[in-house]
Amino acid sequence: MKWTPEQLLQLPTKDGFFLRGDNMSRVETFVAAAFAFLLTMVMVAGNEIPKSIAEFQLAVLNIPAFSVSALQIIWIWYEHAVWSRRYGLEDAWTIVLSGSLIVIVLTYVYPLKAMAAGFFSWISDGFFPSNMTVNSEDEIRFLFYFFSSGFFALALNLWAMHKLALARARQLQLTDWEIYQTKTQAMSWLVIMITSLLSILLTTILEGNTIAFAGIIYASFGITLTLLHSMRAKNAPSLQVIEKAIES
Secondary structure (H helix, E strand, C coil): CCCCHHHHCCCCCEEECCCCCCCCCHHHHHHHHHHHHHHHHHCCCCCCCCCCCCHHHHHHHHHHHHHHHHHHHHHHHHHHHHHHHHHCCHHHHHHHHHHHHHHHHHHHHHHHHHHHHHHHHCCCCCCCCCCCCCCHHHHHHHHHHHHHHHHHHHHHHHHHHHHHHCCCHHHHHHEEEEEEEHHHHHHHHHHHHHHHHHHHHHHHHHHHHHHHHHHHHHHHHHHHHHHHHHHHCCCCCCCHHHHHHHHC
């Protein structure tokens, strides 16, 4: 579907974007249902309701790992939902990329919780439990390789979705503001891809306790992404009255 200026002006707007996908498409509905299922896979108590105080206490100690895992899943779902609302695409590439996103997250949902539990166990000196036993440095490397490759695949997928939107700019009648912000989002996912590759490199070259820095590097997102968005904001086109931003 190629949008016309008249059709766009009838749409609601948010953050300078026309919401071309204001109504949930079949693709977005399917993705949302899949992410709801994913959240049940990282539930606090595991697969069963606690039957004793000891089991309940153990479940409570799993809350930090559950919270981190759940928040990351919600974050990924939200990014896909925002993309769907802004561009409203439902073509073959959208289906392929959305399906791939579900496969990636399904593949990495348990390692995600395991890594979160391992992190909290490490910083708490074992106070918070970790159900996964690591017996050697090679096993630690494997975990970091697996986790970082999954994060790279996730970022690559969402980068590709924003590149797809840019490729459909004429069809979608994207304004200059929308194009600029879409490029900014694509750059954000590129930064995450590069960070994942750096984590893989650190996993390869570091030894002993220093391997932990292969995971700590992900904390740099707070700096790198903030700097990127600050720099991009300085050169962003002015957000004019949105009707005037559409080329007739």
